[in-house]
Amino acid sequence: MSAIESVLVENRVFPPSDATVKAARISGMAAYEALCREAEKDFEGFWARLARDNVQWTKPFTQVLDESKAPFYKWFQDGELNASANCLDKHVGTPVENKVAIVFESDDGQVSQVTYKELLARVSQFANALKAQGIKKGDRVIVYMPMGVEGVVAMQACARIGATHSVVFGGFSAKSIHERVIDAGAVAIVTANYQMRGGKEMGLKSIVDEALAMGGCESVKSVLVYMRTPTACNMVAGRDKTFDEVLKGQSTECKPEPVGAEHPLFILYTSGSTGKPKGVQHSTGGYLLWSKLTMDWTFDLQPKDLFWCTADIGWITGHSYVAYGPLAAGATQLIFEGIPTYPHAGRFWQMIEKHKVSIFYTAPTAIRSLIKAAETDEKVHPKNWNLTSLRILGTVGEPINPEAWMWYFRNVGGERCPIVDTFWQTETGGHVITPLPGATPLVPGSCTLPLPGIMAAIVDETGKDIPNGSGGMLVIKRPWPSMIRTIWGDPERFKKSYFPEEMGGKLYLAGDGAVRDAKTGYFRITGRIDDVLNVSGHRLGTMEIESALVSKTDMVAEAAVVGRPDDLTGEAVCAFVVLKRPRPTGEEAKKIANELRNWVAKEIGPIAKPKDIRFGDNLPKTRSGKIMRRLLRSIAKGEQITQDTTTLENPAILDQLAENN
Numbered sequence: 200m201s202a203i204e205s206v207l208v209e210n211r212v213f214p215p216s217d218a219t220v221k222a223a224r225i226s227g228m229a230a231y232e233a234l235c236r237e238a239e240k241d242f243e244g245f246w247a248r249l250a251r252d253n254v255q256w257t258k259p260f261t262q263v264l265d266e267s268k269a270p271f272y273k274w275f276q277d278g279e280l281n282a283s284a285n286c287l288d289k290h291v292g293t294p295v296e297n298k299v300a301i302v303f304e305s306d307d308g309q310v311s312q313v314t315y316k317e318l319l320a321r322v323s324q325f326a327n328a329l330k331a332q333g334i335k336k337g338d339r340v341i342v343y344m345p346m347g348v349e350g351v352v353a354m355q356a357c358a359r360i361g362a363t364h365s366v367v368f369g370g371f372s373a374k375s376i377h378e379r380v381i382d383a384g385a386v387a388i389v390t391a392n393y394q395m396r397g398g399k400e401m402g403l404k405s406i407v408d409e410a411l412a413m414g415g416c417e418s419v420k421s422v423l424v425y426m427r428t429p430t431a432c433n434m435v436a437g438r439d440k441t442f443d444e445v446l447k448g449q450s451t452e453c454k455p456e457p458v459g460a461e462h463p464l465f466i467l468y469t470s471g472s473t474g475k476p477k478g479v480q481h482s483t484g485g486y487l488l489w490s491k492l493t494m495d496w497t498f499d500l501q502p503k504d505l506f507w508c509t510a511d512i513g514w515i516t517g518h519s520y521v522a523y524g525p526l527a528a529g530a531t532q533l534i535f536e537g538i539p540t541y542p543h544a545g546r547f548w549q550m551i552e553k554h555k556v557s558i559f560y561t562a563p564t565a566i567r568s569l570i571k572a573a574e575t576d577e578k579v580h581p582k583n584w585n586l587t588s589l590r591i592l593g594t595v596g597e598p599i600n601p602e603a604w605m606w607y608f609r610n611v612g613g614e615r616c617p618i619v620d621t622f623w624q625t626e627t628g629g630h631v632i633t634p635l636p637g638a639t640p641l642v643p644g645s646c647t648l649p650l651p652g653i654m655a656a657i658v659d660e661t662g663k664d665i666p667n668g669s670g671g672m673l674v675i676k677r678p679w680p681s682m683i684r685t686i687w688g689d690p691e692r693f694k695k696s697y698f699p700e701e702m703g704g705k706l707y708l709a710g711d712g713a714v715r716d717a718k719t720g721y722f723r724i725t726g727r728i729d730d731v732l733n734v735s736g737h738r739l740g741t742m743e744i745e746s747a748l749v750s751k752t753d754m755v756a757e758a759a760v761v762g763r764p765d766d767l768t769g770e771a772v773c774a775f776v777v778l779k780r781p782r783p784t785g786e787e788a789k790k791i792a793n794e795l796r797n798w799v800a801k802e803i804g805p806i807a808k809p810k811d812i813r814f815g816d817n818l819p820k821t822r823s824g825k826i827m828r829r830l831l832r833s834i835a836k837g838e839q840i841t842q843d844t845t846t847l848e849n850p851a852i853l854d855q856l857a858e859n860n
């Protein structure tokens with residue numbers, strides 16, 4: 200039975216225990232429903248109350264929501280605040296001041312800690328260093344860093360001076376950095392000489408050098424380099440400086456710069472269905488409110504918790520639930536530099552025991568790979584560690600299949616810990632559909648119900664509501680504070696992608712298919728409805744991979760990329776390629792496929808490497824020349840073609856592509 204079918208028949212329900220309900224911040228379904236009613240009755244009043252209670256404003260807002268330029272919504276717009284002050288200064292003079300903010304474990308298992316007070320000093324000092332480089336409010340700064348305290352310090356320091364950061368995941372290529380530098384008009388790059396992953400030292404600065412050498416990056420005046428390892432790296436005189444050099448003599452005090460609530464806190468690039476990655480622009484006020492509040496609501500954060508989100512700061516999850524949310528909520532969090540399988544696949548469980556982690560938040564793909572590892576090697580099974588410190592588990596990034604959910608629930612959570620399956624996106628800024636640990640009865644494979652104030656629904660192509668029990672498109676009917684504000688530099692694309700006219704122009708279109716349970720109204724996400732793939736929880740545009748392939752102009756004539764289901768990675772990339780030379784077979788095909796895989800890794804990043812590459816003399820096309828992707832999807836899955844192929848220009852090509860090569 201496939202994962203999708205098994206969700207359809209899923210009827211196990213796991214209500215929270217009485218003790219969990221009693222101790223929770225949102226205690227029981229009645230409390231959840233009361234919040235939902237409050238939001239429905241007085242939408243703006245609800246958000247205003249939360250924004251006043253959860254954010255420190257240097258200038259209070261008087262207007263809650265401005266819809267006059269919809270869908271360019273503005274929240275709390277005449278209010279002023281500073282995000283870094285809300286994460287750090289806010290705790291000064293409270294018991295949180297001397298609490299550990301970050302426990303850091305390096306790739307090789309060394310542990311260090313920083314308190315809130317120390318973190319404030321480090322962020323302030325780095326903020327002064329940024330200012331000394333001439334970086335000021337409104338400037339864009341690229342952050343290309345390993346996982347660690349320094350990456351968070353860099354982001355917080357940008358926020359402190361009102362600069363807008365754009366973090367690029369450390370696994371992305373020089374070309375990706377180059378594109379982002381140019382699109383954002385970045386004035387500086389914060390990076391490290393190397394990163395340590397799985398015992399290996401991997402260059403970061405060298406990739407930045409390569410990106411800047413591609414030309415057109417004159418906006419970049421400085422490159423600040425954290426020396427993660429003692430190994431020297433290339434330094435360009437006048438442009439590149441080490442952290443030590445720029446921090447020297449800088450004060451550890453820096454007044455946070457107040458910014459308007461709508462000031463762009465960050466731009467984070469993500470894949471869309473067409474063209475280049477989109478620069479998702481987030482606000483300061485609304486974003487901060489939601490990252491803090493969802494820490495309290497979804498994770499039921501309590502003062503003694505040890506929170507661990509395994510996401511990299513290069514993704515939205517690492518923004519909201521590493522760099523901002525936990526700090527704004529005054530949590531102690533664990534940050535891990537390395538990978539789950541080094542030095543062995545029990546590393547996560549070992550770290551949970553060692554640090555007494557109480558809230559653990561990871562991706563289904565990590566869980567699936569650790570299940571597989573535990574099945575082949577007893578020694579890395581979670582039962583070998585004491586995981587009784589855990590009280591809440593979470594997942595994010597892709598649908599979790601009920602089998603993996605049950606394994607996580609039993610073997611990691613000891614059937615004691617609620618699992619919050621959090622559905623959200625780069626664009627939503629924080630969780631939007633998720634269970635609440637002390638309220639929602641859980642159903643494996645379902646992200647259950649929208650958070651209070653999030654008006655999620657399922658509609659058809661025209662924007663009309665679809666009754667529960669039938670599938671449709673997931674939308675959010677009202678704006679919410681942490682939503683995407685625009686696509687950096689491309690407001691038209693923002694409107695077209697998220698508020699399509701065909702649906703009335705007022706509904707936020709998530710890009711995912713979903714269905715609500717006929718009885719409970721629970722949401723189940725069925726996957727992307729556009730040309731975006733989700734491989735190991737990472738978003739990849741099929742068009743991006745296609746353009747990477749055809750940019751190998753000496754070899755590739757044409758390429759089409761589709762996704763196919765994969766047990767481990769959720770989806771896998773499958774590329775159909777027409778070469779400029781005759782169609783290769785056997786060893787030659789293998790060799791060329793490898794060359795193309797490495798090419799894609801270099802163009803985008805290793806996560807985008809196609810798992811399958813199939814060569815054809817041609818691609819299945821309609822008489823008007825359109826590639827028939829639905830047929831390619833069937834072939835990729837190994838299905839018999841049952842669809843109508845009479846409109847095909849070249850039906851014989853299907854057999855050729857279906858051959859394993």
Ligand code: 6R9
Nearest residue numbers: 595596597598620621622623624625724738
């Ligand atoms: C936070 C994040 C967003 C896409 C989203 C959807 C998928 C995320 C999910 C989920 C089912 C969940 N997704 N969480 N699908 N259940 N709990 O992952 O952001 O990288 O922008 O990806 O991920 O398809 O549209 P992002």
